[in-house]
Amino acid sequence: MLDQESQTLLEELIITPSPTGYESKGQQIWKDYLKKYSDRVESDAYGSALARIETNADVATVMIEAHADEIGMVVQHISDKGFVTLNKLGGSDSTIARGKRVYIHNKSGRVTGVVGNTAIHLQDNKNGGGKQPAWKDIYVDIGVSSKEEALEMIQVGDPVTYTDDLEFLNDEIITGRALDNRIGSFAIARVMRNLYTQKNKLKVNVMALNSIQEEVGGFGARMMSFRHMPDAAIVTDVTHATDTPGINNKEHGTVKLGEGPTVQHGGANHPGVVELIEKTASNHKISIQHEATSIRTGTDTDSIFYQRTGIPSALISLPLRYMHSPVETASLTDLENLVTLMTETVLAMEPDQEFTL
Numbered sequence: 001m002l003d004q005e006s007q008t009l010l011e012e013l014i015i016t017p018s019p020t021g022y023e024s025k026g027q028q029i030w031k032d033y034l035k036k037y038s039d040r041v042e043s044d045a046y047g048s049a050l051a052r053i054e055t056n057a058d059v060a061t062v063m064i065e066a067h068a069d070e071i072g073m074v075v076q077h078i079s080d081k082g083f084v085t086l087n088k089l090g091g092s093d094s095t096i097a098r099g100k101r102v103y104i105h106n107k108s109g110r111v112t113g114v115v116g117n118t119a120i121h122l123q124d125n126k127n128g129g130g131k132q133p134a135w136k137d138i139y140v141d142i143g144v145s146s147k148e149e150a151l152e153m154i155q156v157g158d159p160v161t162y163t164d165d166l167e168f169l170n171d172e173i174i175t176g177r178a179l180d181n182r183i184g185s186f187a188i189a190r191v192m193r194n195l196y197t198q199k200n201k202l203k204v205n206v207m208a209l210n211s212i213q214e215e216v217g218g219f220g221a222r223m224m225s226f227r228h229m230p231d232a233a234i235v236t237d238v239t240h241a242t243d244t245p246g247i248n249n250k251e252h253g254t255v256k257l258g259e260g261p262t263v264q265h266g267g268a269n270h271p272g273v274v275e276l277i278e279k280t281a282s283n284h285k286i287s288i289q290h291e292a293t294s295i296r297t298g299t300d301t302d303s304i305f306y307q308r309t310g311i312p313s314a315l316i317s318l319p320l321r322y323m324h325s326p327v328e329t330a331s332l333t334d335l336e337n338l339v340t341l342m343t344e345t346v347l348a349m350e351p352d353q354e355f356t357l
């Protein structure tokens with residue numbers, strides 16, 4: 001379903017580790033791709049990347065945004081016997097770590113390790129052996145027997161990711177580590193490709209922002225939107241698909257895989273931008289789903305909309321099962337529809353586009 005160029009880009013973005021605070025290798029892939037589909041590519045001090053399409057100095061500028069980082073872990077401590085304790089980078093779930101393979105990314109490459117799991121026969125349930133582990137209870141075995149040996153390979157502060165890459169369950173459904181939000185970086189790159197190849201139809205300037213450190217507080221998005229102050233922003237991230245067993249829809253809403261990207265209402269989402277997105281979806285017969293924002297969207301939208309005097313913003317999300325696990329699962333049809341919806345919304349904007357209430 002993806003063209004060859006898109007599949008290669010998506011695979012490269014997922015394979016290249018980009019844990020929070022250590023995004024530079026992944027950003028390089030994104031920037032190299034965008035050189036072909038933008039007028040200018042730049043980065044800021046902390047490595048958020050920006051690609052621009054410039055049409056005319058006097059027209060409105062719209063920003064499309066995704067976050068570049070993925071959750072991960074970091075080397076916290078190395079024991080005398082060479083076992084490695086981890087801490088989390090972003091919201092990594094310690095209860096799924098045991099029995100997994102990980103890469104520890106050092107200066108020159110990576111070291112493979114396994115997260116130790118005491119054999120079921122040897123677990124002492126009376127002493128809490130069966131309880132859900134916290135990160136301090138987790139250790140990685142890298143096949144050495146002393147701290148000295150370990151230190152020849154890794155050091156405290158090295159980031160850690162699961163070894164899982166991208167896999168196709170079938171032509172339609174993909175699964176892997178870091179879909180949150182490497183798939184968003186992919187989506188805005190694809191929107192830029194669409195816009196750049198029909199630049200003659202574009203009536204506004206466009207900047208695509210691929211921000212660092214969303215998973216720990218939306219920091220990259222804050223720095224860059226403060227600096228560049230676009231006239232409007234359309235953010236994309238993943239959202240929880242709630243169509244798997246055991247999820248309370250009354251509490252978490254209903255979002256289904258394959259039924260289209262979601263539009264959020266309320267909070268940081270500006271009603272005028274949301275209306276334009278809804279109208280565009282209806283004009284182009286793109287099915288969308290709806291979500292309510294209670295207090296925060298939990299995405300970079302929260303970091304962008306209140307910069308300086310306010311940036312009218314809206315969030316379009318990709319339904320995702322099993323968020324923050326190494327088997328994050330999404331639909332390529334949803335992805336394709338999300339890219340089309342973002343592209344057409346930008347194309348629908350007028351040179352003097354303003355959003356007021």
Ligand SMILES: [Zn+2]
Nearest residue numbers: 180181237238
């Ligand atoms: Zn995310």
